[in-house]
Amino acid sequence: MTPPRRLWLSRALCALAACTAFAASAQTGSAVKLLVGFPPGGGTDAVARVLAEPLREALGVPVVVENKPGAGGQIAAQTLKAAPADGHTFFVSHDHTITILPMVVKHPGYDSARDFVPVAGFASFVNAFAVSGGTPAKSFDEYLAWVKSQGGKSNVGIPAPASTPEFLVQLIAKRYGLDLVAVPYRGSAPMMADMLGNQIAAGVGSVPDFIENHKAGKLRVVAVLGGKRQATLPDVPTFAELGLKGLEDEPFYGVFAPAGTPKEALERFSAALAKVLAQPAVRDRLTAMGLTVEFMTGAQLAAREAAYRKTWAGIIEKSGFKPQ
Numbered sequence: 001m002t003p004p005r006r007l008w009l010s011r012a013l014c015a016l017a018a019c020t021a022f023a024a025s026a027q028t029g030s031a032v033k034l035l036v037g038f039p040p041g042g043g044t045d046a047v048a049r050v051l052a053e054p055l056r057e058a059l060g061v062p063v064v065v066e067n068k069p070g071a072g073g074q075i076a077a078q079t080l081k082a083a084p085a086d087g088h089t090f091f092v093s094h095d096h097t098i099t100i101l102p103m104v105v106k107h108p109g110y111d112s113a114r115d116f117v118p119v120a121g122f123a124s125f126v127n128a129f130a131v132s133g134g135t136p137a138k139s140f141d142e143y144l145a146w147v148k149s150q151g152g153k154s155n156v157g158i159p160a161p162a163s164t165p166e167f168l169v170q171l172i173a174k175r176y177g178l179d180l181v182a183v184p185y186r187g188s189a190p191m192m193a194d195m196l197g198n199q200i201a202a203g204v205g206s207v208p209d210f211i212e213n214h215k216a217g218k219l220r221v222v223a224v225l226g227g228k229r230q231a232t233l234p235d236v237p238t239f240a241e242l243g244l245k246g247l248e249d250e251p252f253y254g255v256f257a258p259a260g261t262p263k264e265a266l267e268r269f270s271a272a273l274a275k276v277l278a279q280p281a282v283r284d285r286l287t288a289m290g291l292t293v294e295f296m297t298g299a300q301l302a303a304r305e306a307a308y309r310k311t312w313a314g315i316i317e318k319s320g321f322k323p324q
Helices: 003-027 043-059 071-082 095-104 140-149 164-176 188-196 207-215 263-277 280-288 298-319
Strands: 032-036 063-067 089-094 116-124 127-132 153-158 179-184 202-206 219-224 252-258 292-297
Touching: 032 043, 032 071, 043 063, 043 089, 043 207, 043 263, 043 280, 071 089, 071 095, 071 116, 071 252, 089 095, 095 164, 095 252, 095 298, 116 263, 116 298, 127 140, 127 164, 127 188, 127 207, 140 219, 153 164, 153 188, 164 179, 164 202, 164 298, 188 202, 188 207, 202 207, 207 219, 252 263, 252 298, 263 280, 263 292, 280 292, 292 298
Parallel strands: 032 063, 032 089, 153 179, 153 202
Antiparallel strands: 089 252, 116 252, 116 292, 127 202, 127 219
């Protein structure tokens, strides 16, 4: 056997062994792990848990949500990087950890393009600006007037430092001549707790973070990002309507795996996710949370991420923010 043919055969056998190992472990019921980079009770955690049970049925193996909160999702991303590329560990993440953090942190501990592979996307969403129940404002203009009545200074909660919510706070402050301080939390859940306790007057987070408490009247969403009003919040204007343009590109939710995960494992999970998203009950639950459900293949998710990165790279550069 010639050396090139021997090398080709060796590689083929290795690939076959990896796929066989994945199939065998699936048949024996090895659990699939869904990493989440934020604490229980937040929007991303809620989304992952909506998907977990139907994914268990579609994959035929247990599916476990594992929270690895901290550093805006960096800990979960680093966990994914270190995980075996055997098709049993996946990362449910939105734009912040995958796209924004690598642009604003010098040493995040991972390289999204090198260390991860996009498996499939499943939704887009928008961020929103909300005021706490203890704040008298019932609209964004009323919030601006209230801040001015407080000497032009106020704190605004954000789920993570150096995130799109932080840059939004900076843009609002600059646009309206206010002294707004972005106060970072370890995820949306603790930020929400302080907003509900009237410890902070306003916050920026995803619509899924705010929707239930907005409907219950415990806080008020007064503006949303994106190119159009949200079906779950039809009376809430977009920032573009309010005169703050350039924030129309919507972030995404996707699933990522460690680089080197067998193609068959990626395709199997992607097909299962597509099947799950086709279920009306799942779509209804995600839609009620403020998500726009849309299945994306791995290639489509990669293209979506690249376009989003380009948009926010420009915003971050204009803000003058330097990677830390």
